[in-house]
Amino acid sequence: MPITLADLGWSAARERAFADPAAAGLVAGRVVLEHNHVYRVLTAAGEQLAEVAGRVKHLAEGRHALPVVGDWVALRVDPLGARSQIREVLPRTSSFSRKAAGRETEEQIVAANIDTVLIVFGLDVPVNANAIERYLVVARRSGAAPVIVLNKADLVDDVDAAVDDARRAAADAPVLAVSTRTGHGMEAFEPYLRGGATVALIGPSGAGKSSIVNRLVGRELLATGEVREWDARGRHTSVHRQLVVREGGGLVIDTPGMRELQLWHTDDVVGETFADIADLAASCRFRDCLHDTEPGCAVKAAVEAGDLDAGRYANYLKLQGEQAETSKRRSERALADAKRIGKIGSKALKALQRERQRQGRDS
Numbered sequence: 507m508p509i510t511l512a513d514l515g516w517s518a519a520r521e522r523a524f525a526d527p528a529a530a531g532l533v534a535g536r537v538v539l540e541h542n543h544v545y546r547v548l549t550a551a552g553e554q555l556a557e558v559a560g561r562v563k564h565l566a567e568g569r570h571a572l573p574v575v576g577d578w579v580a581l582r583v584d585p586l587g588a589r590s591q592i593r594e595v596l597p598r599t600s601s602f603s604r605k606a607a608g609r610e611t612e613e614q615i616v617a618a619n620i621d622t623v624l625i626v627f628g629l630d631v632p633v634n635a636n637a638i639e640r641y642l643v644v645a646r647r648s649g650a651a652p653v654i655v656l657n658k659a660d661l662v663d664d665v666d667a668a669v670d671d672a673r674r675a676a677a678d679a680p681v682l683a684v685s686t687r688t689g690h691g692m693e694a695f696e697p698y699l700r701g702g703a704t705v706a707l708i709g710p711s712g713a714g715k716s717s718i719v720n721r722l723v724g725r726e727l728l729a730t731g732e733v734r735e736w737d738a739r740g741r742h743t744s745v746h747r748q749l750v751v752r753e754g755g756g757l758v759i760d761t762p763g764m765r766e767l768q769l770w771h772t773d774d775v776v777g778e779t780f781a782d783i784a785d786l787a788a789s790c791r792f793r794d795c796l797h798d799t800e801p802g803c804a805v806k807a808a809v810e811a812g813d814l815d816a817g818r819y820a821n822y823l824k825l826q827g828e829q830a831e832t833s834k835r836r837s838e839r840a841l842a843d844a845k846r847i848g849k850i851g852s853k854a855l856k857a858l859q860r861e862r863q864r865q866g867r868d869s
């Protein structure tokens with residue numbers, strides 16, 4: 507059966523937003539792989555090889571607006587079968603980013619339009635509340651809904667106890683216990699794949715992400731994920747898609763970039779994940795209390811009274827520090843850019859410098 511846009515996660519809202527591109531004769535498609543600036547894009551009329559149109563490249567600030575795996579794009583399909591042109595990247599419902607390689611603090615989006623992110627841990631090691639909180643911070647900021655997955659359930663006697671431990675750190679994110687080895691609990695993934703929904707996996711190496719992808723995609727990985735083609739030199743090569751359409755419905759994104767995520771965003775995701783600490787902080791003596799060495803700190807008092815777990819508090823301080831550091835480097839970069847372009851008024855420059863000093867004091 508040919509693939510429809512609905513199979514790829516197309517929605518009524520996207521259809522409405524696509525009215526103008528459609529009227530201009532453009533075709534909607536979803537990026538399944540990028541390699542050397544050539545994109546493989548699935549459309550209702552099959553897969554297209556595509557390149558980004560010069561106009562879009564020009565508009566792309568940094569790498570934000572260039573397409574990534576999972577993106578919906580508007581294509582100009584060449585009637586004679588030459589490469590299609592990507593004319594537009596459609597608005598993203600979620601995106602995962604990491605700091606680009608190298609010293610520069612540049613955001614690099616690694617995958618887009620993920621509905622649910624499965625945060626996978628292996629029960630071959632004890633449940634680590636800090637790690638759960640850390641990955642939740644990353645997941646929440648992406649716009650995708652997080653689900654905690656405890657894999658290797660076959661290795662523990664008391665799965666319920668492990669799930670309870672994870673639940674305490676997971677706030678309102680669901681917790682699933684599964685085993686790819688026995689197949690236990692695997693049906694719990696299905697609701698997250700219904701209606702052409704897209705899932706992706708993050709989590710520590712060795713937790714079982716690849717095993718879960720293989721289980722979810724099953725033999726379809728060979729059928730649709732891996733196709734053999736002749737390359738330019740006439741050699742037979744196999745192409746691994748990073749977005750796979752499951753035969754049973756739904757899509758799975760598995761990119762190397764998703765495996766190297768770090769904290770990036772400066773919005774107060776830490777505060778969101780540690781809502782209990784934010785509540786306590788309302789009673790600190792100083793409004794800008796950092797809950798570190800300040801007197802009259804309600805957060806530290808709660809730790810001393812045993813009302814707030816000391817490990818959770820320590821992890822909060824650590825993530826808070828990382829968030830401040832990233833935010834500082836970002837504003838330094840913004841300042842350097844502004845100076846370089848020479849487009850910045852002296853008033854705005856002073857405001858940026860003040861901001862930088864303030865962040866310098868905070869971190």
Ligand code: GDP
Pocket residue numbers: 657658659660661684685686687688710711712713714715716717718
């Ligand atoms: P990834 O690094 O997160 O992709 O992890 P892998 O999928 O490569 O799995 C890491 C190791 O854990 C491999 O040796 C798997 O065979 C093993 N593994 C994966 N799932 C399970 C499971 O449910 N139970 C057990 N006992 N081992 C598993």
Ligand code: ZN
Pocket residue numbers: 787790791795796797798800802803804805806
């Ligand atoms: Zn405080």
